[in-house]
Amino acid sequence: MNDMTPDRNERKANLKGLGSSRKRVEDLRFTQGKGNYVDDIKLEGMLHGDFVRSPYAHARIKSINTDAAMALDGVLAVLTAKDLEPLGLHWMPTLAGDKQMVLADGKVLFQGQEVAYVVAKDRYIAADGAELVEVEYEELPVLVDPFEALKSDVILREDLDPKADGAHGPRKHHNHIFTWEVGEKEATEQVIDSSDVVAEEMVYYHRTHPCPLETCGCVASMDKVNGKLTLYGTFQAPHAIRTVVSLISGLEEHNIRVISPDIGGGFGNKVGAYPGYVCSVVASIVTGLPVKWVEDRMENLMTTAFARDYWMKGKISATKEGKITGLWCHTTADHGGFDACADPTKFPAGFMNICTGSYDIPTAYLAVDGVYTNKAPGGVAYRCSFRVTEAAYFIERMIEVLAIELNMDAAELRRINFIKQDQFPYTSALGWEYDSGDYHTAWDKALVAVGYDDLRKEQAQRVEDFKAGKTRKLLGIGLTHFTEIVGAGPVKNCDILGLGMFDSCEIRIHPTGSAIARLGTISQGQGHATTFAQILASEIGLPADSITIEEGDTDTAPYGLGTYGSRSTPVAGAATAMAGRKIRAKAQMIAAYMLEVHDDDVEFDVDRFVVKGAPERFKTMKEIAFAAYNQAIPGIEPGLEAVSYYDPPNMTYPFGAYICVMEIDVDTGEHEIRQFYALDDCGTRINPMIIEGQVHGGLTEALAIAMGQEIAYDNMGNVKTGTLMDFFLPTAWETPNYTTDHTTTPSPHHPIGAKGVGESPNVGGVPAFSNAVHDAFRPFGLRQVHMPHDHWRIWKTANDLGLHG
């Protein structure tokens, strides 16, 4: 049979498998307003919880009086740390090996910290009750600067013995959390000291917040009759939440059912466990009724899950021809009042050691010091695989600064330092094994696509015109070539709270040839119900339209570590393919039996098994599925099911080349994105439509972060950006159109060669936007200014450079 007969292509197209821009199955209910988000859940007798929060960033609690609140009609309970203490629940473990107060235990460490939890008949009464709780505070000195915190006599964490080690080794100071070192310090310093050219810079990646449009929330429902707790919530990792709830509550894990319903965006905000969840569970156990808690937007921005806040001091050295010889980085990481990072246990600064980026850097050293301050605890990976965003921003800024030092074109500097195609698999100086890449091809394609040489000429002309007084607008060309590390990860080095970071898929084929597959992940908009069915369709030869994907219910789905860090496709996607192959292996035996030939005499062909050399003799997967349930086949159990737990052998390393062309008005500080070109290489592409959508969305989050979004504090520790009035989320009006493109370099170790893409545009987008701003001012001597580049800061940059005359 000719492999490419129309019949075969048609059969392939009918499956809507890998590579199909299949329309999303989720959309029918979402467009009709029939999604089921946590706040849509309504249970009989459901109560509502609300928090009393600290107005101070650092204060001792002298007293809490709940009498007036308890007297309010409709208030059933007010919980404080004293009520939780006998249960051992006034503190809880964080994902980073630290512990965190559930309700303020004697003091508060950040503005907005949870002090008391009011349970009432409806959300309005709960809020009224919270207003009536009287708390007397004694203000303490506030530390918002991590460098000052490391020098200050003020002890933030009085609960910790200042001399005892932390979760990640010795602590140098009472406000110090950990030091994490990777690479060779002395060798790197020697190389840098002896190199022709050295560029040194402090690169700050400011504090920001994932801010999904749906805030965090849960409904806890303790059924006292059968002793089972059901916890619905905005959980990016439902199974991990079940294990955490079991460990801290003492309830046996089989008596806990965690359900993540539809999630209105996550971006890392919904990975961790928050005091609201614990208080709701306790309140439900105490009252015997379901209890709902949903954050408002201020609570979301002020308390749950900030991201970034990394001060990255860097040195990069090169020969005078521009060949990089060494990279040195010291990062001061501001974690706020508790270290509530969501990182694999052995990586207290996540995968920050991917900071050598796309470049062949022979020697490197990274040290990270974690610090406590009077800010909200965290930080999470906001559309990012564990600090990859910080690492990519750092190296892509350092490259630009080095280009200035060398007086070289930054595109050329990148090109001569890229890891070459024949160097893969490539082991970086900081210990990662990059699986595959073809950076030169991607880079050249990008430069040609935007007309790079012409842009540089136009820019030079613009500078001349500006100097001649003919224009007040500058042109910036923001370049980025990023390499990510995603798909955490191999159980040998990646775990969270001791849970290996594998993932899973369980498939049941029904007799009539349709199927259900359940996974340990949970979609928050990524379209898993659509794309995982596509992976399976190609593996098992049943149409994607006949495959239901179900996630997020721990009673039915196999154990998995959830969706974040672009791990769903690399890990759960691999599990799906592997489970599909188990189905196929059994189907092969059934087909051989039906066709009365040996197992080895049949081969898989799109949607069927055919007898080798006799393609007219075949059994379709649909026929095989039925046979699995209606025939007694010697030596083969009835049914057609499989489960796979996939422990990835390595991470995957998506990469991309982004170029942003930006006009900047020197007098107003306003910017206009004239062109944004994004080339992504995420290996095998499952659904191009969804990939493109992910890139658009990630770039817009990057635009926000680079150009205006931040969680800012004043020196009293007040959050200055606690509502959407102050916290920048771009509208359709500010957001440009993007041009997307791709190359395809499959991952050699992933069953279908896919690498993951959801976070790439955020990782690469931020440096592209920021580099465009820097590049516009490069001819006037700018080396480094801190993000976000809002209008005022850009105006100030221009002013500081003397461009306002």
Add this chain to the structure above:
Amino acid sequence: MSGKMQIKLKVNGEDHEFSAEPRELLVHALRERLNLTGSHVGCETGHCGVCTVTLNGKSIKSCTMFVAQADGAELTTVEGMGSPDNLHVLQEAFREHHGLQCGYCTPGMIMRAAKLLEEIPNPTEEQVRFGMAGNLCRCTGYQNIVKSIMAAASEMNSAKEAAQ
């Protein structure tokens, strides 16, 4: 709190009457009393637009209106925008052009877009972007939302022409 008042609303063609505290937000009345959970809550300050509904012919943010202010009003929510067997053109277009991801902003987007296309039946991309600026999306970067609305406009205009 203080006394309740009697509220009348006509929502998606159906009359409702109930007593509520005047301070109750319209969005909570829709979601919790009438079980119309398609209108969401995202910011409670009127910025994000996930609670957008049509009230007496205008797009409004139902999270910044008290139910008392809406007494006697006629409303349309996303639940009134088509049925499973007969989707609204915008609902079809958003699916066709991948104009949504997590779906949380989608009902508000569709409500606002429907009104926008009544205000400007044949909008330019710039008019769509400006007209939708009261509705935030964190997932899509708007490009496919704009594409969906432009496609819906064109389809609605063709249908109108064919009818004439």
